[in-house]
Amino acid sequence: MSTPQIVLSDPVHLRAEIRAGRFDGPTAGQGGDALQANLVILGADDAIDFLRFCQMNPRPCPLLAVGEAGDPGLPLLGRGIDLRHDVPRYRVWRDGELDEEPTDIAGLWRSDMVSFALGCSFSFEDALCSAGIPVRHQQAGRNVPMYRTSIATRPAGRFSGPLVVSMRPMSAAAAIEAVRICDRFALAHGAPVHLGDPAQIGITDIMRPDYGDVPVVAPGDIPVFWACGVTPQAAIAAARPALAITHAPGHMLVTDIPSARADRILMGPGDLAK
Amino acid sequence: MSTPQIVLSDPVHLRAEIRAGRFDGPTAGQGGDALQANLVILGADDAIDFLRFCQMNPRPCPLLAVGEAGDPGLPLLGRGIDLRHDVPRYRVWRDGELDEEPTDIAGLWRSDMVSFALGCSFSFEDALCSAGIPVRHQQAGRNVPMYRTSIATRPAGRFSGPLVVSMRPMSAAAAIEAVRICDRFALAHGAPVHLGDPAQIGITDIMRPDYGDVPVVAPGDIPVFWACGVTPQAAIAAARPALAITHAPGHMLVTDIPSARADRILMGPGDLAK
Structure with a gap:
């Protein structure tokens, strides 16, 4: 279903191609070093509780930006972003169940909708690679393995559920x-x-992840677990809002922010890369 | 042999009591929050290689200050320090073998002697405690367990040998x-x-340390290993200098520098706490 993809290193150009329907693939390796984000869109009734959920669970849900109700833009993260079109593939959830995976959600947008952009692991994986730490699932061309844990998130209204973690095997020194x-x-x-x-x-079994692919483990490796952006999707499944829209896995919102900037709190539009 | 000890929170007062022969005990808990240091004193012929050894092995041998040849002071670390008297107990090594443990080394001082003050683990153990991380050997009133490893230090002249590590058991999250x-x-x-x-x-056996006491391990703990200030003593044993003087274990040089300052490189006398 995906069209053959080329590499587009300029995030503005990449989003324009996505909006025009000429790019609908995974965004790994796209957009140069621009920060990529998980996306969640909810109606106003659910948005306040989800915002509280993110603020109480910042490790799995690091908030990059929250849109104004009804505004499909996120000016903090990029000029001219239109969330109705600018993500290559979406997931539409009705009553907590996955319903469809469209490439455009203009027909679903409502004047009360609030968007949430959450940080993703691409930023730190780049930093690990730069430090010479092997990221084994990338080297093997696989998705990162992810697991539901016995650690509970802090609930907010109907949003609750287990912490989901991603796992990267490496040496103890790494x-x-x-x-x-x-x-x-x-x-x-x-x-x-x-x-x-x-x-x-x-x-119970590291070789049987709940999401993603089977891990690649080298001799002497220990498993290292990070809070994962799938956690909010599990919380949405638990909350069962009438309508929720997210990005499809791997098909992220590509921002204009340099990836290395994910080590700072974004303070306002002045923080946006020029 | 030790006199009953009281707690002296002022490092200048503490050093005066040590110099007067009224305090010869371990310095843990003494000197308030002042930074404590490992001490090594060598003749000029050995000092240059030992300095290179420290600079090539900064994890086990973090250099706080190096004295001028023949000067028993360390003005960077405290006003009026006299290393011939101000450490509660010394160890005198001849040809790499422990020979005696005096409380004063004035009779051994020579005009070519160079002193080295090296950071010690007391600083970060305080920070761990403040963060609520249990330091189990402290809680049990024991010395930290230490081990020779298969990791080699980078040799400098005759100074070489294994990295010695200290071990603190704790949960993975800790x-x-x-x-x-x-x-x-x-x-x-x-x-x-x-x-x-x-x-x-x-x-090979975590319950049989090479130095210090048997560890206290709680269920779910993993062992965590730090480079240890015993490493330079092992290097001295390997180098077999005609004469080397160190502090006796636990009987440290107490400086005037606040312990929290061990997170910065000391730049010069202007850095000294007023």
């Missing part, structure tokens, strides 16, 4: 270095939440 | 937090060098 690096990326899930024994966080 | 905290304390061994499987760094 794990220590990864904590040091990722601690800087508060807007990309920050430092790991666990390492070592998976059973301590309720994961 | 270990991640400890990496974040200790990374700030570059002058107190910095972030851990290893965690998890001891065999990966050549430790």
Whole structure:
């Protein structure tokens, strides 16, 4: 169904191609070093509780920006962003169940809709690679393995559920270095939440992830776990809002913010890359 | 042999009591929050290689200050320090073998002697406690367990040997937090060098440390390993200099520098606490 994809390093150009229907693929490796974001769109009735959920659970739900009700733009993250068209593929959830995966949601947009852009792991994976730490699922061309844990999120209204984690196997020395690096990326899930024994966080079989692909583990590796952006999707499934729209996995909102900026809190439009 | 000790929170007063021969005990808990240091004193012939050894191995040997040849003071670290008297107990090494443990070394001082003050783990242990991370050997009133590893230091002249590590058992979540905290304390061994499987760094039995006391391990703990200030003592044993003087274990040089300052490089006398 996806068209053959080329690499578009300019995020403004990339979003224009997406909007024109000429790009509907995964965004990994696209948009140069621009920060990519998870997207959640909810009606006003649900938005306030979801906002509280994000603020109480910042590791899995690092808030980059929240749109004004009814406004499909996110001026903090990029000039001219229109969330009705500018994500390559969406997921539409009705009563907490996945209903369809369109490439445009203009027909679903309402004047009470609030958008949430959440940091994603692409930012820190780039930093790990730059530090010489192997990101094994990338090297193998696989998706990162993800797991539901026995750690509960802090509930807000109807939004609740387990913390979902992503896992990257690496040596102990690399794990220590990864904590040091990722601690800087508060807007990309920050430092790991666990390492070592998976059973301590309720994961019974590391080789059977709940989402993503089977891990690639090298001799001497230990599993290192990060809070994951799938957590809010699990919370939406639990809350069962009449309508929720998210990006499709891997098909992210590409912003104009340089990825390295995910180590700072975005303070306002003045923070936007010129 | 030690006299009954009272708590002296002012480092200048504490050093005066030590110099007067009225205090010869361990310095843990003494001197308020003042930075404490490991001490090494060598003749000029050995000093240049030892200085290179420290600079090539900054994790186990974080250099706080190096004295001028023949000067028993360390003005960078405290007003009026006289290293011939101001440490409660010394160790005198001849040809790499421990020879005596005096409380004063005035009779051994020579005009070519160079002193080295190295950061110690007390600084970051305080920070761990403040963050609510249990430091189990402290709680049990024991010395920290220490181990020789299969990791080699970078040799400099005759100074060489294994990296010695200290070990603190804690939960995985605490270990991640400890990496974040200790990374700030570059002058107190910095972030851990290893965690998890001891065999990966050549430790065959965690319950049989090479130095210090048997560890106290709680269910779910993982071992976390830091580069240790015993490493330079092992390097001195390997180098076998005709004469070397160090502090006795636990009997440290107490400086005038606030402990929290161990997260910065000391730049010069202007850095000294007023």
